[in-house]
Amino acid sequence: MRSITSFMVMALAFTFVQSAHATYNDYLIKLSKTGLKNKAQVLQQFEMFEVGSSRMEAEDVTEEWIRIQNIKLSTTQMKSLSRNASIEYIQPNYRLKLINDFKGTQEQIAKLQGMKLDSPIAIEDNPAIPAPVTPIFVGNDPLYNNQWGMVDNNVAGAWSQAGLAPIVVAVIDTGVDYTHEDLVEVLWRNQLEIPNNNKDDDGNGYVDDIVGWDFVTDDNKPYDLTTDPLQMLFSGGNPGHGTHCAGNVAARAGNGKGIAGVAGVHNIRIMSIRFLSEKGQGTTAGAVKSIRYAVDNGAHVLSNSWGSTGEDPNDPDNQALREAIAYTQTRGSLFVAAAGNGDSQGKGYDNDTSSQPAYPASYPDDVIVSVAALDSNNNLGTFSNWGKRTVDIGAPGVVVYSTVPMNKYTDVALDLPQFGIKATWDGTSMATPHVSGAAALLWSKYPNATWKQIKDSLLQTATPVNGLRNKTVSGGKLNVNGLMGL
Ligand SMILES: [Ca+2]
Ligand SMILES: [Ca+2]
Ligand SMILES: [Ca+2]
Structure with a gap:
């Protein structure tokens, strides 16, 4: 039953801000082999494009890609520079966002103008994480029955089939509350x-990275900062988004607390990677670094509840991001991505035929599993994108219960009773972690499986449902119990 109706209009207005002429002073350039030999000289030639009073800033994103800020290039200049033998590619550092991104209507915002703001909570230090304990038994998580998606999948019935192999899921998002009582035991720890x-003891380029990395503030605390609801309405974002996603991947099962994620058993761990700010905003450079960090530090599954429909017509050809995804495939990890939450009215659309398909979910790379959102009656969420060719599978994504920061659990994303405003956690963002968790669970049983075998198994065991027929590759919804029976 849907407890929320009055606010669904706003909840459905999750949107991507689009403009035909996005402005950038932030670029990504890929150096050729020649260019890499003369890096300083190549970069120097960009100084003539400086804008304003700020000096040009250059920073490495990968071995080949460099981010340059505080310059401005016309399309013609970009093309002309691309012909330079030292430069293989130039593109704007395209912006990326949370897939769930609440936007209030002008009317709602006006109503909320007078509201007192809460201060965001402070960043926590990396906690002393207790040694994980294998649960003595499963089925004692008191809030498990609030998780309709887990019940529907009979996830608890599938855990006996899980294996002991250590499997890591990177939640690439707004960070994770790594002090949360139901997540603290399942966090990935960088043992080296x-x-x-x-x-930087392990020499991976990151100092004291214990639970992951924060690419927004470039430090070792990828904590899920909250923002007050009013701020959220003004500027987007979705407080607790990463923590909510992490809970459905692998909140600890059988610990007598809270909920249980699909993969919350044995040695499956969550790596927290933050590249989206508390306002839900990030850039391609941050996404690329996040993906590389995850893959290079041992993540088997990358859970990605973010994307864009493109800020300008070239945006979907985000070469730097495409290369990072190809790297995921080369290194054998699986890239799970949210199919997108519809247009500016919050109405789902066909990623196959749209001129602005949500990406990265709609990229043709085989390593991507694109996930649509279903409600508890097997209906496609009205906001959920679909695509017979490009969207692979459906998973629970409407009124989804999970962990949120400060040891809380909820399916309510926004609750402002004084204004009669309430919104539930809905989205392909919420569906995605279910599939990520399922992939990890199967991988724990078959640690030598390839990403392709894991993906094929997810699709083959999907339960056919009418709401997904001709709308997804598999035509079905995630079936964790069937998957683990393989
Ligand atoms: Ca390190
Ligand atoms: Ca250290
Ligand atoms: Ca639990």
Whole structure:
């Protein structure tokens, strides 16, 4: 039953801000082999394109890709520079956003103008994480029955089939509340890194990275900062988004607390990677670094509840992002991505035929599993995108219960009773972590399986439902119990 109706108009207005002429002073350039040999000189030639009073800033994104800020290039200049033998590619550092991105109507915002703001909570230090304990039994998570998607999938019935292999799921999002009582035990820990000695002990390029990395503030605390509801309405974002996603991947099962994620058993772990700010905003550079970090540090599954429909007509050809996804495939990890939450009115559309399909979900790379959102009656969420060719599978994504920061659990994303405003956690963002968790669970049973075998198994075992017929590759919804029976 849907507890929320009055606010669905707003909940459905999750939107991507689009403009035909996005402005950038932020670019990504890919150097050729020649260019890499003369990097300083190649970069120097961009100084003539500086804008305003700020000096040009260059920073490495990968071995080949460099981010340059505080310059401005016309399309003609970009084309002309691309012909330079030192430069293989130039593109704007396209912006990326949370797939769930609440936007209030002008009317609602006006109503809320006078509201007192709560201060965002402070960033927590990396906690002392207790040694994981294998649960003595499963089925004692008191809020499990609030998770209709877990019940529907008979996830608890599938855990006996899970294996002991250590499997890592990177939640690439707004960060994770890594102090949460139901997540603290399942966090990935960088075993080769000595905490708090100000040294990069494992030489991976990141100092004291214990639970992941924060690419927004470039530090070792990928915490899920909240923002007050009013701020959210003004500027987007969705407080607790990453923590909500993490809970459905692998909140600890059988610990007598809270909920249970699909993969919350044995040695399956969550790596917290933050590249989206508390306002739900990030850039391609942050996404690329996040993907590389996840893959290079051992993530088997990358859970991606973010994307864009493109800020300008070239945006979908986001070469830097495409290469990072290809890297995922080369290195054998699986890239699970949200299919998108519809147009500016919040109405789902066909990623196959749209001129602005949500990406990265709609990229043709085989390594991507694109996920649509279903409600508890097997209906496609009205906001959910679909695509017979490009969207693979459906999963629970309407009124989804999970962990949120500060040891809380809920399916309510926004609750402002004084204004009669309430919104539930809905979205392809919420569906995606279910599939990520399922992939990890199967991988724990078959640690030598390839990403392709894991993906094929997810699709083959999907339960056919009418709402997804001719709308997804599999025509069905996630079936964790069937999957683990393989
Ligand atoms: Ca390190
Ligand atoms: Ca260290
Ligand atoms: Ca639990």
